[in-house]
Amino acid sequence: MTDYEKGITRRDFLRGTTCTFLAAALGLRVDAQEVVKEAVKPAVKKTKVVLIRNPEVLDANHRVNASVIQKMFDDAVTTLLGKSDPVEAWKQLVKPNDVVGIKTNVWAPLRTPKELEQAIKQRAMDAGVPQEKIGIDDRGVLRNQIFLNATALINARPLRTHHWSGVGGCIKNYIMFVPSPPQYHPNSCENLAAIWKLPIVKGKTRLNILVILRPLFHGIGPHHFNPTYQWDYKGLLVGTDPVALDAVGVRILQAKRRAYFGEERPLKPPVTYVAAADTKHHLGTSDMQRMELIKLGWTEDILI
Amino acid sequence: MNLSRIFKITLATLAAVVFATMVQGETAMRMNELVPRAMHGWTIQGTDETYNRKTIFDYIDGAGEVYLAYGFQDLLVRNFANLDEPDQPEITVELFDMGSSEDAFGIFSHSREGDEGEIGQGSQYQAGLLYFWKGRFFTCVLTKRETPSAKQAVMALGKAIANAITESGSKPQLLNYLPEDGLIHQSIRYFHTHPMLNYHYFVATENILRLDASTSAVLARYQHPEGKSYLLLIDYPTPAQAKNAYDSFLAAYMPDATKMGTAQTENGKWTSARVQVGKPKLIAVVFDAATRARAEALLGAVNKKLEVTHP
Numbered sequence: 001m002t003d004y005e006k007g008i009t010r011r012d013f014l015r016g017t018t019c020t021f022l023a024a025a026l027g028l029r030v031d032a033q034e035v036v037k038e039a040v041k042p043a044v045k046k047t048k049v050v051l052i053r054n055p056e057v058l059d060a061n062h063r064v065n066a067s068v069i070q071k072m073f074d075d076a077v078t079t080l081l082g083k084s085d086p087v088e089a090w091k092q093l094v095k096p097n098d099v100v101g102i103k104t105n106v107w108a109p110l111r112t113p114k115e116l117e118q119a120i121k122q123r124a125m126d127a128g129v130p131q132e133k134i135g136i137d138d139r140g141v142l143r144n145q146i147f148l149n150a151t152a153l154i155n156a157r158p159l160r161t162h163h164w165s166g167v168g169g170c171i172k173n174y175i176m177f178v179p180s181p182p183q184y185h186p187n188s189c190e191n192l193a194a195i196w197k198l199p200i201v202k203g204k205t206r207l208n209i210l211v212i213l214r215p216l217f218h219g220i221g222p223h224h225f226n227p228t229y230q231w232d233y234k235g236l237l238v239g240t241d242p243v244a245l246d247a248v249g250v251r252i253l254q255a256k257r258r259a260y261f262g263e264e265r266p267l268k269p270p271v272t273y274v275a276a277a278d279t280k281h282h283l284g285t286s287d288m289q290r291m292e293l294i295k296l297g298w299t300e301d302i303l304i
Numbered sequence: 305m306n307l308s309r310i311f312k313i314t315l316a317t318l319a320a321v322v323f324a325t326m327v328q329g330e331t332a333m334r335m336n337e338l339v340p341r342a343m344h345g346w347t348i349q350g351t352d353e354t355y356n357r358k359t360i361f362d363y364i365d366g367a368g369e370v371y372l373a374y375g376f377q378d379l380l381v382r383n384f385a386n387l388d389e390p391d392q393p394e395i396t397v398e399l400f401d402m403g404s405s406e407d408a409f410g411i412f413s414h415s416r417e418g419d420e421g422e423i424g425q426g427s428q429y430q431a432g433l434l435y436f437w438k439g440r441f442f443t444c445v446l447t448k449r450e451t452p453s454a455k456q457a458v459m460a461l462g463k464a465i466a467n468a469i470t471e472s473g474s475k476p477q478l479l480n481y482l483p484e485d486g487l488i489h490q491s492i493r494y495f496h497t498h499p500m501l502n503y504h505y506f507v508a509t510e511n512i513l514r515l516d517a518s519t520s521a522v523l524a525r526y527q528h529p530e531g532k533s534y535l536l537l538i539d540y541p542t543p544a545q546a547k548n549a550y551d552s553f554l555a556a557y558m559p560d561a562t563k564m565g566t567a568q569t570e571n572g573k574w575t576s577a578r579v580q581v582g583k584p585k586l587i588a589v590v591f592d593a594a595t596r597a598r599a600e601a602l603l604g605a606v607n608k609k610l611e612v613t614h615p
Contacts, residue, residue: 007508007509007510007512007556008508008509009507009508009509009512009556009557010506010507010508010557010569010591011557011558011569011570014569014570014571015570107365109448163367163370164367164369164370182369185369185499186499187499187502187509188499188502188503190509220415220417220430220431220433221415221433221435221444221446222364222367222371222398222444223364223365223367224365224367226430226431226432226433226446226448227448227449228431228432228450229431268503268504269499269502269503269506270502270506272509
């Protein structure tokens with residue numbers, strides 16, 4: 001049997017011959033030597049990821065405060081791009097002649113907040129993009145002329161556990177760019193990152209925002225949703241590398257599950273697509289050693 | 305092709321479509337009668353929604369695929385509101401016809417996490433969500449905000465639906481081959497396909513055990529004094545398929561296995577596998593046993609159960 005036919009087995013993880021990120025996602029032992037090997041890798045340019053939290057962003061009824069989320073978003077983007085002014089930062093991200101698609105997520109129980117969509121749109125307009133050249137869409141992107149002609153994409157969605165891929169994050173948010181999403185479902189959606197190589201999106205993404213205001217850390221029932229398993233984390237993760245953002249998001253969910261259940265509760269199904277996005281599709285990095293995680297704002301129960 | 309033949313084919317196609325629509329309509333009508341129209345102040349809101357294998361994704365996002373991995377046929381959705389107390393949350397009933405009692409149990413086992421309740425043939429209540437199976441039906445009654453009144457109504461709706469389902473069904477035959485000693489009953493999972501196996505216990509990215517819609521599998525956890533282990537049983541349609549899958553598994557997962565089909569894995573634990581090509585045609589695999597003796601003893605216990613069932 002060839003390696004292709006065999007694929008990756010549980011024993012490959014136990015041997016430590018494959019990605020430690022995925023081994024951890026499976027709840028398997030991560031070999032101590034492997035961790036040491038990771039730690040002594042030669043210095044490389046690190047991917048910047050900004051985590052910002054603010055206790056005021058949600059009220060007691062979990063409603064989003066528009067001005068607070070705008071400020072959080074601005075602070076994260078200016079920190080990410082090393083600028084003091086958000087509009088100047090956005091001029092690095094988009095040009096006035098760009099056609100900008102804001103890929104949101106409208107899953108009813110936990111959608112991308114409209115306040116954040118508007119904050120993104122406002123900054124794209126501040127950078128000189130005309131309003132009529134900016135679109136916000138999720139399930140209709142393949143019929144939306146803005147998205148079909150987009151030269152720049154901004155990707156924003158909430159973090160949650162997912163029944164079919166283990167976790168729904170930035171990488172998975174592009175599944176609506178394919179006509180047949182189920183074709184990406186095998187092996188816990190292992191090859192989601194391949195979508196990012198399709199012409200409709202390839203090389204167009206300027207910014208990713210993983211919304212972790214009130215993430216879902218455990219799913220039950222047919223819809224994989226119950227608000228009992230949401231919590232007020234009140235954060236945003238912002239960066240240019242969707243793999244890095246998802247890898248951090250997975251770790252936060254795992255930490256929350258550990259804290260809530262009082263034991264190691266691996267995500268079900270195992271999150272294979274984040275590691276594959278790194279090691280197989282080379283979309284970005286899932287390796288914390290190759291990231292510069294910058295934490296801004298509220299730090300209580302930060303979990304990472 | 306002459307006109308008469310075209311006419312006959314058109315007529316036959318039309319008849320098939322009409323028949324299918326009638327059957328679907330009849331099923332929906334029958335399911336409709338199983339769900340009350342009011343309970344404890346909550347009354348029906350809007351019109352019922354129905355979905356089938358082709359339209360399930362219109363109702364349940366990606367997770368609809370889980371139902372397709374079983375024999376799901378039809379879904380009836382009915383919403384309730386308490387008009388006298390508008391602050392009370394809505395309640396939704398989802399009644400799934402899973403095609404067989406085995407698959408109704410299977411989808412129930414896929415979700416359950418703790419001890420069973422007493423509604424239907426097995427139930428669980430968790431944070432505003434009641435789900436149970438009875439006969440070939442799997443039912444969810446849910447409220448997104450749990451209040452004492454809403455919980456009472458959810459439970460009463462569940463009991464009423466379970467009482468209205470007159471048929472009861474058997475659990476999968478494969479469960480009879482699970483040895484009792486050390487078995488954690490709540491851990492039993494019944495399924496058919498490779499993604500479902502990996503969902504519950506990751507074995508390999510490729511389908512090295514050759515699972516598909518025609519195979520039946522059960523996975524269960526065992527607790528013995530020396531530690532926990534997993535037992536996987538898979539029933540194949542033919543002896544050749546069972547043998548082929550066994551060979552594939554050994555080659556991919558444990559090429560270092562002894563003649564007894566046992567190997568020590570890299571976590572210091574033991575995996576052991578056997579194939580039986582008589583009745584039934586099955587593969588049994590123990591994963592993560594603390595000792596070689598425990599792995600082989602568990603497989604021996606399966607053999608004993610098989611001998612009793614198929615002397």
